[in-house]
Amino acid sequence: MRLLKRSLLAALLALPCLARAADLPVRYTVQEKQLKAAIAGTSLTFELFRDPACTTTAVHSTSVLIENVTFITKIKQFTPKGDTKLPSTDELAVTLSGVSAGGNLYLKVTGTGVVPVGGACQAQAAAVSEVVQRIVSRHGRLDILVNNAAVEERRSILATTLEDVERVMRINFGGMVNCTLAALPIMVRQGFGRIVNVSSAVGRSPVPGEAAYGASKAAMIAFSESISYELEPRGVRVQVLFPGYVATTGMARQARRDGQALPPRWVHRTAEQVSRAVLRALDAGGFEINVAPLETLAPIVRAVAPKIYRRAIVRTQPLP
Numbered sequence: 001m002r003l004l005k006r007s008l009l010a011a012l013l014a015l016p017c018l019a020r021a022a023d024l025p026v027r028y029t030v031q032e033k034q035l036k037a038a039i040a041g042t043s044l045t046f047e048l049f050r051d052p053a054c055t056t057t058a059v060h061s062t063s064v065l066i067e068n069v070t071f072i073t074k075i076k077q078f079t080p081k082g083d084t085k086l087p088s089t090d091e092l093a094v095t096l097s098g099v100s101a102g103g104n105l106y107l108k109v110t111g112t113g114v115v116p117v118g119g120a121c122q123a124q125a126a127a128v129s130e131v132v133q134r135i136v137s138r139h140g141r142l143d144i145l146v147n148n149a150a151v152e153e154r155r156s157i158l159a160t161t162l163e164d165v166e167r168v169m170r171i172n173f174g175g176m177v178n179c180t181l182a183a184l185p186i187m188v189r190q191g192f193g194r195i196v197n198v199s200s201a202v203g204r205s206p207v208p209g210e211a212a213y214g215a216s217k218a219a220m221i222a223f224s225e226s227i228s229y230e231l232e233p234r235g236v237r238v239q240v241l242f243p244g245y246v247a248t249t250g251m252a253r254q255a256r257r258d259g260q261a262l263p264p265r266w267v268h269r270t271a272e273q274v275s276r277a278v279l280r281a282l283d284a285g286g287f288e289i290n291v292a293p294l295e296t297l298a299p300i301v302r303a304v305a306p307k308i309y310r311r312a313i314v315r316t317q318p319l320p
């Protein structure tokens with residue numbers, strides 16, 4: 001599960017680079033959480049393309065073992081191992097030798113734990129299917145996928161860029177789609193599978209300052225409901241989890257640091273309560289797993305008394 005949770009990690013800035021020499025030094029940024037899960041012994045593939053979308057045939061391709069990729073800023077030589085603490089942001093450098101193409105080139109890096117941050121050339125699907133393949137070859141099957149990873153960015157829409165929204169959508173929605181598509185072939189072949197997508201009340205009753213986060217969770221709900229109809233007859237159950245408010249998580253701690261209003265007590269739940277609810281619902285539950293059922297009142301009140309609902313939101317939710 002940790003691998004799946006972490007399978008969307010990592011880093012790269014697709015950079016246009018001018019290359020006429022035989023050796024092409026390449027640098028790209030990496031962040032702690034993004035490489036932590038990359039497994040020592042696996043390799044990164046560097047491919048160079050002439051087009052910014054990286055859709056043509058690669059003009060150059062090199063695979064480099066993670067051990068051989070050098071940290072150039074804070075650590076001179078780095079060999080990732082399990083839980084090694086990495087600096088929060090750093091640069092990696094590698095030299096691609098034998099590059100003969102001239103003109104602008106665009107770099108794409110793929111491999112376990114590699115997800116591009118910005119830039120044109122992005123490829124993460126291969127990395128996730130590799131993780132699924134590894135689980136299947138080790139355990140013979142894959143029964144449960146929980147799409148949990150997410151980021152929350154609370155900010156005014158006036159301070160939000162397209163890149164901010166794309167990043168949140170890519171991690172929260174794109175990551176879920178990516179893992180789901182990778183897991184489905186094996187689950188359908190088995191005739192059994194459980195997919196739990198961790199959403200949020202904000203996805204069905206949005207609040208100010210959470211446009212991107214709310215949109216990513218709403219997209220997750222729609223995607224999940226649509227595929228659930230098709231997959232249920234094949235033995236694969238897709239469910240959406242609404243965990244309520246869990247105060248002990250990183251996201252909740254960050255929200256408190258940001259001065260975000262606390263949700264009412266009656267939607268507070270512990271991580272244990274959420275886990276138990278998920279386990280109970282895996283076989284018996286319906287499409288929605290509502291750990292704090294009173295949350296479901298919000299969209300109902302909005303539908304029957306929209307003015308009252310709106311006034312309540314304005315009164316209780318401070319603007320960012």
Ligand SMILES: NC(=O)c1ccc[n+]([C@@H]2O[C@H](COP(=O)([O-])OP(=O)(O)OC[C@H]3O[C@@H](n4cnc5c(N)ncnc54)[C@H](OP(=O)(O)O)[C@@H]3O)[C@@H](O)[C@H]2O)c1
Pocket residue numbers: 005006007008009010033147148149150151171198199200201242243244245246247249250251252
């Ligand atoms: N806490 C709540 O009250 C609440 C309410 C509603 C919904 N949720 C949902 O519950 C889920 C878990 O959130 P949480 O509250 O437990 O917060 P959390 O502690 O911050 O967990 C978020 C997880 O997502 C991972 N993650 C973030 N960006 C990632 C990326 N690019 N690639 C891979 N993994 C990434 C984080 O990894 P790192 O540990 O490396 O940072 C972390 O493990 C989320 O989907 C959230 O939307 C939470």
